[in-house]
Amino acid sequence: MNAKISKSVIPNSFTFINLTFGMLSIIFTLNSRFQMSAIMIILAALMDRYDGRIARKFNASSQLGKELDSLCDLISFGVAPAILSWGNFLINLGIIGYIIVILFPIAGAYRLARFNVTQFNNCFIGIPITFAGFLVAIDNIITIANPHYFLSSIFMLFLSYLMVSHFKFKKV
Amino acid sequence: MNAKISKSVIPNSFTFINLTFGMLSIIFTLNSRFQMSAIMIILAALMDRYDGRIARKFNASSQLGKELDSLCDLISFGVAPAILSWGNFLINLGIIGYIIVILFPIAGAYRLARFNVTQFNNCFIGIPITFAGFLVAIDNIITIANPHYFLSSIFMLFLSYLMVSHFKFKKV
Numbered sequence: 416m417n418a419k420i421s422k423s424v425i426p427n428s429f430t431f432i433n434l435t436f437g438m439l440s441i442i443f444t445l446n447s448r449f450q451m452s453a454i455m456i457i458l459a460a461l462m463d464r465y466d467g468r469i470a471r472k473f474n475a476s477s478q479l480g481k482e483l484d485s486l487c488d489l490i491s492f493g494v495a496p497a498i499l500s501w502g503n504f505l506i507n508l509g510i511i512g513y514i515i516v517i518l519f520p521i522a523g524a525y526r527l528a529r530f531n532v533t534q535f536n537n538c539f540i541g542i543p544i545t546f547a548g549f550l551v552a553i554d555n556i557i558t559i560a561n562p563h564y565f566l567s568s569i570f571m572l573f574l575s576y577l578m579v580s581h582f583k584f585k586k587v
Numbered sequence: 588m589n590a591k592i593s594k595s596v597i598p599n600s601f602t603f604i605n606l607t608f609g610m611l612s613i614i615f616t617l618n619s620r621f622q623m624s625a626i627m628i629i630l631a632a633l634m635d636r637y638d639g640r641i642a643r644k645f646n647a648s649s650q651l652g653k654e655l656d657s658l659c660d661l662i663s664f665g666v667a668p669a670i671l672s673w674g675n676f677l678i679n680l681g682i683i684g685y686i687i688v689i690l691f692p693i694a695g696a697y698r699l700a701r702f703n704v705t706q707f708n709n710c711f712i713g714i715p716i717t718f719a720g721f722l723v724a725i726d727n728i729i730t731i732a733n734p735h736y737f738l739s740s741i742f743m744l745f746l747s748y749l750m751v752s753h754f755k756f757k758k759v
Contacts, residue, residue: 431693431696434689434692434693434696435689435693438666438669438670438688438689438692439689441613441666441670442670442673442688444617445616445617445670445673445674478704479700479701479704482657482699482700482703482704483696483697483700485654485658486657486658486661486696486699486700487696489658489661489662490661490662490666490692494610494613494662494666497610498610498613498614498617501614501617502617516610516614517606517607517610517611520606520610520662521603521606521607524606524655524658524659525655527654527658528651528654528655528658529651531654532650532651532654
């Protein structure tokens, strides 16, 4: 049991680094450094690709690790991209901006909760929040100099819908 | 099954309102409106006291609801208070500020994950993140006009420790 706990420290550390990038992203947005904020989300996405793999490689997958992973994913790929988009362009859109900045993490939380209570059979139902958050970060980087209010808003609403949808995606 | 899903909409709505207050708290911090940011966290804490009760009252407790509750709690009582404290005083503390703003939600995430994988027998192990986040909001309200960098930092570190500690607290 103790060996299992100490082994699981390695993948859990990756999960905490993922959360650290998520928090740094929000802090960079607070300082209006939107490009750095987006880069933090992309680094978090890289971390996220490795924690599960490393857990399986070290045979250290644990229920605690899976719960932690979901919790940290919501910060780095739900809250951080929404706050980045808020600082970058949603802030100018009035009530529509408020709806999108709140809807995106709600859709992400629902997607994560549903994933945690259903059996995973190598097929995602709805796009993973990691992918949605990563795409929002990329969109923000592309449009920082020249925000596309309408297109970027529709893009975030569409990603929110895809997260809660029942479309099936094969894991790659 | 469908009746169960439609019944669980009521407590889940409270959970989503909790998350909404958490996101609004972060947005208010972005606009340097620290008092409103703290009030949002306090409102989220009020919501959080009722979603579980309402779920039990309507006999609509669900595994999905519990997962959602944890995810939203991390935003409203882990991320939002940390970001509020960042804007209010941690921003002036250099590397110590970065450590605290990241440690607080990490401790909260660990507390929530541990809670989700252990059997609850009417006794909390470590203080709940809801209570820790609520206390940070109250501390920020009290010290907005006159920040106590040292005391407030020690307070946040102490709460982070209490969340991951194995002290037992009776549920009231």
